[in-house]
Amino acid sequence: MLSRFPETRLARLLRCQSKESILELCDDYDDNEKEFYFDRNPALFPYVLNFYNTGRLHVMAELCIFSFSQEIEYWGINEFFIDSCCSNAYHCRKMEPEREDWEDKSDEGSTTSSFDELLEFYNDATKFDKQPLGSVRRRIWLMLDNPGYSIASRIISVLSILVVLGSIATMCMNSMTEFTLYDSEGQPHEDPRFETVEHFGIGWFTFELVARFAVAPDLLHFFEHPLNLIDLVSILPFYLTLIINLVAESSPALANLGRVAQVLRLMRIFRILKLARHSTGLRSLGATLKNSYKEVGLLLLYLAVGVSFFSVMAYTVEKEDNDGLTTIPACWWWATVSMTTVGYGDVVPGSIAGKLTASACILAGILVVVLPITLIFNKFSLFYKRQKQLEIAMRSCDFDEDIKEVPSVNLRNYYAHKVKSLMASLSNMSRSSPSEHSLNESIN
Numbered sequence: 163m164l165s166r167f168p169e170t171r172l173a174r175l176l177r178c179q180s181k182e183s184i185l186e187l188c189d190d191y192d193d194n195e196k197e198f199y200f201d202r203n204p205a206l207f208p209y210v211l212n213f214y215n216t217g218r219l220h221v222m223a224e225l226c227i228f229s230f231s232q233e234i235e236y237w238g239i240n241e242f243f244i245d246s247c248c249s250n251a252y253h254c255r256k257m258e259p260e261r262e263d264w265e266d267k268s269d270e271g272s273t274t275s276s277f278d279e280l281l282e283f284y285n286d287a288t289k290f291d292k293q294p295l296g297s298v299r300r301r302i303w304l305m306l307d308n309p310g311y312s313i314a315s316r317i318i319s320v321l322s323i324l325v326v327l328g329s330i331a332t333m334c335m336n337s338m339t340e341f342t343l344y345d346s347e348g349q350p351h352e353d354p355r356f357e358t359v360e361h362f363g364i365g366w367f368t369f370e371l372v373a374r375f376a377v378a379p380d381l382l383h384f385f386e387h388p389l390n391l392i393d394l395v396s397i398l399p400f401y402l403t404l405i406i407n408l409v410a411e412s413s414p415a416l417a418n419l420g421r422v423a424q425v426l427r428l429m430r431i432f433r434i435l436k437l438a439r440h441s442t443g444l445r446s447l448g449a450t451l452k453n454s455y456k457e458v459g460l461l462l463l464y465l466a467v468g469v470s471f472f473s474v475m476a477y478t479v480e481k482e483d484n485d486g487l488t489t490i491p492a493c494w495w496w497a498t499v500s501m502t503t504v505g506y507g508d509v510v511p512g513s514i515a516g517k518l519t520a521s522a523c524i525l526a527g528i529l530v531v532v533l534p535i536t537l538i539f540n541k542f543s544l545f546y547k548r549q550k551q552l553e554i555a556m557r558s559c560d561f562d563e564d565i566k567e568v569p570s571v572n573l574r575n576y577y578a579h580k581v582k583s584l585m586a587s588l589s590n591m592s593r594s595s596p597s598e599h600s601l602n603e604s605i606n
Contacts, residue, residue, distance in 0.1 A: 163214050163215065164176055164214060166214070166217070167214065167238075167239075169238055170237060170238035170239055171187055171236065171237050171238045172210075172214070172237070173238075174187055174238070175187055175188070175198065181193060184198070188200050189201040202233065202236060203225070203229075203233060205222070205224075205225075206222055206225065206230070206233050209222055210234075210237050210239070213239060213243065217243070218243060218244075218245040219234065219239055219243045219244045219245060219248075220244075220245055220247070220248050221244065221248040221251065221252045227252065227255040227256050228256070230252075231256065286379040286380065287300060287303075287304075287379070289379040289380065290303070290379060293379075299377045300377075302373070302377045303374075303377045303378065303379065305318065306318065306370070306373060306374050306377070307374065309439070309440050319440045321366075322366070322370065322436070322439075322440065323437060323440055325362070325363050325366045325367070326363075326433055326434065326436050326437055328359055328363065329359065329360065329363040329430070329433055330430075330431070330433060330434055332356045332359045332360060332363075333430050333431070335356065336352060336353065336356050341353055341356070360400075363433075364397055364400045367393065367396055367397045367433070367436075368397055370393065371390075371393045371394060371397065374390065374393070375390075388448065389438060389439050392432065392435045392436055392438065392439075393436065395429070395432050395435075396430070396432055396433040396435070396436055398429075399429040399430055400430070442546065442549050442550060443546065445549055446542060446545040446546040446549050447542065449545040449549070450538060450541050450542040450545050453541060453545070454537070454538045454541050457534045457537045457538050457541075458534070458538070460534050461530070461531070461534040461535070464530040464533075464534070465498070465501060465502070465527075465530060465531075468497070468501050468523070468526050468527065468530055469494055469497040469498050469501060470494075470497075472493075472497045472500070472501070472519060472522070472523040472526070473490055473493035473494045473496070473497040474490060474493070475519045475523075476493045476496060476497065476511060476516060476519050476520070476523075477489070477490050477493045479511070479513060479515040479516050479519060480493075480511050480512070480513060480516045483512055483513060484509075484511065484512055484513075484516070486508070486509035486510075487509060487511070487516075492509075495509070496509045497523060500520055500523045500524050500527060501523055501524070501526065501527030501530065501531075502527060502531065503524060503527055503528065503531075
C-alpha cells in the first residue's frame, strides 16, 4: 500500500536500512518494539491513512488551511492528490488571505519606502551642521524645497505657481492673432507687455534655481534630483535663444540658427512641470509612471497587437470602396483612433463588414485599455498616500536646534514588513520540496 506512493515519507521509510536513516524521516524510533514516532498532529493522521487506501486526499475542515498544507507537505503528499470534492474549496481558502492582505502589503511597502525617503531627507538636513552658516542655509533649504513647511515657504510656493501660470498664459496669448503686433515693415514682433512678463518669469526661475543650488546640502548631486532638472530645463531655452540670436546677428551666414531659436522657444511649455514641486498629485503621477513601466509596456503591447490586427481587417474589407483606407499604414491611424475610443471621424468605414470590424475594434480597445489601467491606478493610489505621509513627516521635523535624534517614525511597521518579506521568501523556498520535484518529474 505504501509503495504505491514511493516519494511520500512513509514509503521512504520502507527503503531505510539503518536506524540513522530512519531517524532522518521520523522524530523517534524504538528498535525493540519496531515503533515509529512522529511529532505531528494526530487528528490529521487518519486523513493520511485514508490517502494511502484510496489514493485521494481529503481536506481536514477543522484545521487551518495553511497548517493543513504544511502537514501534507511534511508527509510528502502533493496537493495534486486532493480529491475534486475538496480541491476547489481548498484553493479558494488558500487564496482568500492573499486577497485580503493585498492592501496591507501595499501599506507596508508604502511605510518602508516612506521611512527610507524620510531618512534620506534627515541625512541631507544633518549635512548642514558641518558647513559654514549651516543653520541659516538649512532654514532657506527647507523653505525652498518644502512647500507648506512654514508661512514663508507657502508664500514662495504660491508666488512660484502664479509665475508659472502667468508664463504659460503669456506664451499661449502670444500665439493668438488678436495680440500680434506688427512693425513698420509689416513683420510681426512680440508684445512688450508679454516680453516683460517673460523676463520677470525667467528672472524668478533663475533666482529659484540659483538659490536652491547655493543652499543645497550636496552640490555634486544637486542635478540628480528630477525636480532640479526640470528647473534647469525651464530656463535653458531662454538663454540658448539669447545666445543664438546674438550669434545670428553677428554673422549673417548663421541666419538659419533663428529657426533653432524658434524651436527652443516652444520648449518653454516644460515650465508647466515646475508645478510638480508644489503638487503632491503630480509627484505621485511621476513616481507611478516610473514604477509602472511594465504595465505601460503591457498596455502598448496590447494596443500594438490590436492595431495591427484590426488595421489589416479594415484594409481587407474597405480598400476598394474607401479612399481613406487604401493602405495598411493608413488603417493604422484609423485603428489607433478607434481602439483608444477617440474617434476623430476623419476616416470611417462605409460597408457593413467595415462597421462590424469597427465595432469589434472599439470594444476590444475598451478592454485593452481598462485592464492595465487598473493596475496603474492602484499604484498611483499607493504613491499618493505615501507622498502625503512623507510630507506630513517632513513638516513635523524641527531643525531649530542641533539635530540629536531621528524624527519619529513607525519602526514597528518597518521591522514587521522586513520580517514578513523574509518569511515569504523562506516559504517560497520550502515549497520546492524534493517530493514535489520528484512528482513533477514522474508526471512529465
